[in-house]
Amino acid sequence: MVKSGITKEEIIAWGGAEVFNQALAMCNAGDVSDVRYDDEKLEISGKIIRENGWGMPVSLTLKDRGTVKSHCPCYHNQKLGQICPHVVAIAIAQMVIEMDDEPEETAETRQPGEDAPGEAAEEEYIEVPMKPAMYAYVSGSRASLSIAVDAWYGDIDFPAC
Ligand SMILES: [Zn+2]
Structure with a gap:
C-alpha cells in the first residue's frame, strides 16, 4: 500500500484543534467513506456522507512544507477559503488506514540481516x-x-x- 505519510500534527496545523475535533467526530460517526490516496497526484480523496445521505466529494492535495490545497463544495471551503472539517476528516481517515496497515509493513521490512533484532524490538514500545x-x-x-x-x-x- 502506498502511504501519504500524513501525521496528526500536520493535520492539526492545517485548521487548528477545533476543526480537527469536528473532523474526528465525523470519522467516529462513520460519515467518511471511499477514502483513497493517489501517490502520483499526492491527492487524498473521499466522501462525506451528509444528513440527507448524499456523499459529498472532498479532496486535498499535499503540497510542500506541510501546506495543503483543499477542495470541498461546502460554504466554509468555497466562500471563506478555509480548511473545513470535511477535508480534515478524509485526511484523518487516510491516516487511520495507514496506521492500521503498519504491523504488516513492519513484518515485511524486517528482512533477515537488516536491523539488529534487539533495536527493532525496542522501537516497537x-x-x-x-x-x-x-x-x-x-x-x-x-x-x-x-x-x-x-x-x-x-x-x-x-x-x-
Ligand atoms: Zn467542507
Whole structure:
C-alpha cells in the first residue's frame, strides 16, 4: 500500500484543534467513506456522507512544507477559503488506514540481516500515561443523537464505545 505519510500534527496545523475535533467526530460517526490516496497526484480523496445521505466529494492535495490545497463544495471551503472539517476528516481517515496497515509493513521490512533484532524490538514500545483522558464527541440533532467516547493515552486514541 502506498502511504501519504500524513501525521496528526500536520493535520492539526492545517485548521487548528477545533476543526480537527469536528473532523474526528465525523470519522467516529462513520460519515467518511471511499477514502483513497493517489501517490502520483499526492491527492487524498473521499466522501462525506451528509444528513440527507448524499456523499459529498472532498479532496486535498499535499503540497510542500506541510501546506495543503483543499477542495470541498461546502460554504466554509468555497466562500471563506478555509480548511473545513470535511477535508480534515478524509485526511484523518487516510491516516487511520495507514496506521492500521503498519504491523504488516513492519513484518515485511524486517528482512533477515537488516536491523539488529534487539533495536527493532525496542522501537516497537512507546510509553504512554496510565490514565487516559476521556473525550465524548456528540453529533446529530434532537431527533437523532450519536455520542462517541474515546480514551486518549497520550497521543493514542482508542474508541471506548
Ligand atoms: Zn467542507
